[in-house]
Amino acid sequence: MDGSQxxxxxLDAAVLAVLADGxxxxxxxLRRLRAAGLDAVGDASVYGTLRRLYLAGHxxxxxxxxxxxxxxxxxxxxxxxxxxxxxxVTTWTTxxxxxxxxxxxxxxxxx
Amino acid sequence: xxxxPGPRTGLREAADYLDEVAAALADLPGADRDEMLADTGAHxxxxxGEGGGLPTRLGPxxxxxxxxxxxxxxxxxxxAPAAPEGGPVRPSxxxxxxxxxxxxxxxxxLSGGTVRDGRLGQLVPGIRGHAAxxxxxxxxxxxxxxxxxxxxxxxxxxxPFLVVSSVVVVAVAAFHVATVVRWTFHL
Numbered sequence: 435m436d437g438s439q440x441x442x443x444x445l446d447a448a449v450l451a452v453l454a455d456g457x458x459x460x461x462x463x464l465r466r467l468r469a470a471g472l473d474a475v476g477d478a479s480v481y482g483t484l485r486r487l488y489l490a491g492h493x494x495x496x497x498x499x500x501x502x503x504x505x506x507x508x509x510x511x512x513x514x515x516x517x518x519x520x521x522x523v524t525t526w527t528t529x530x531x532x533x534x535x536x537x538x539x540x541x542x543x544x545x
Numbered sequence: 546x547x548x549x550p551g552p553r554t555g556l557r558e559a560a561d562y563l564d565e566v567a568a569a570l571a572d573l574p575g576a577d578r579d580e581m582l583a584d585t586g587a588h589x590x591x592x593x594g595e596g597g598g599l600p601t602r603l604g605p606x607x608x609x610x611x612x613x614x615x616x617x618x619x620x621x622x623x624x625a626p627a628a629p630e631g632g633p634v635r636p637s638x639x640x641x642x643x644x645x646x647x648x649x650x651x652x653x654x655l656s657g658g659t660v661r662d663g664r665l666g667q668l669v670p671g672i673r674g675h676a677a678x679x680x681x682x683x684x685x686x687x688x689x690x691x692x693x694x695x696x697x698x699x700x701x702x703x704x705p706f707l708v709v710s711s712v713v714v715v716a717v718a719a720f721h722v723a724t725v726v727r728w729t730f731h732l
Contacts (some may be wrong), residue, residue, distance in 0.1 A: 445616075460584055461591045477602075478609045481584050482616025483576070489617075503590035504583070 438474045446521035448472060449483050450492065450515055459498070459506035460484060484509055492518050559589040562599045565606035569622060570613070581613055646708075682719075 441448075452458065452466045455505065464480045487493045492515030497505045563586050570578045592602060614621055703705050 459587075461588055476612055477588065478612035479616040481581065481588065482613040482618075485581060485584075485613075485617040500587075502594075504587040506587055507580075507584055 438476075441472060441474055442478075444526065445475065445479060445483050445520075446487060446492075447519060447526060448475075449480065449487065450511055450519040452524070453493065454516065455518055457508045457510040458516050459508050463509070487515065488526055516541075558599055562603075562606050562724060563589060566610045566613075569607045569610035572622065573619060577619060581617065583707070585609075585613070599719075619690045713724075 447462060447469075448467060451464050452470070452477075458466065460481050462485065464475065464477060467475050467480065480486050488509065490493055492512060493509045494512050495509050498508055499505050516538065552565065556715065566585055567578075567582055570581060573581075592599065595602070601605075604612075611621060613619075
């Protein structure tokens with residue numbers, strides 16, 4: 435199964451979950467997603483997702499000067515972003531337990 | 546085995562990569578493009594210290610730009626950006642044509658009308674004392690310009706040239722028509 439297709443559906447929630455743990459800039463969010471096990475996530479996908487969530491009002495942003503180069507744009511979840519994340523958690527929990535149950539049954543049938 | 550690039554080589558590579566991403570985003574609205582490019586520039590800078598080459602790490606710049614657009618929910622640049630057949634009229638293309646016609650038609654009535662009246666009191670001077678003729682001339686010029694604009698949309702690459710040349714042709718034609726009208730009727 436292609437993990438990148440599954441990732442597309444949950445990237446919004448994953449990015450919001452990372453930022454709910456603490457504000458972060460693009461590369462920081464990318465590293466935290468990969469550290470959490472989402473190896474397949476693309477750099478541009480994270481930056482594009484941050485931009486879209488920001489335009490949708492789910493994130494606010496602020497610039498912070500960096501000693502090493504250009505200033506970094508930090509993102510933080512807004513109230514609507516947090517309620518969107520709560521909704522996503524409910525949807526994901528229901529969905530994933532249904533699929534886990536289904537695939538668990540299938541695994542038994544295959545074995 | 547290749548040696549890791551020096552700082553200057555890396556900066557050059559980042560600048561080139563950013564230029565190509567910018568070119569692939571050139572059609573986007575200013576705020577979308579500028580902020581995404583600023584973020585991309587910052588990201589490339591972060592990656593410089595890691596070595597390995599940007600295209601190896603990120604893929605080709607155009608693919609990076611395409612992934613950015615897709616994730617941001619912005620329209621794809623596509624292989625050949627073409628106007629959809631029978632789609633809605635593009636406002637940016639159609640906006641200037643009525644204005645060009647208005648200017649040309651107004652110039653026509655000014656040259657044809659006010660010389661006789663000797664005043665600029667009316668917004669659209671009449672022709673041969675008939676206010677309706679002046680308005681009619683302006684309306685005809687606007688309609689002609691819109692028709693030319695609609696036709697030119699089929700050749701988008703040639704549109705800027707067509708805009709300029711058509712405005713000149715319409716203005717010159719309007720002037721000559723006005724002159725003939727003035728001679729004919731001794732205005």
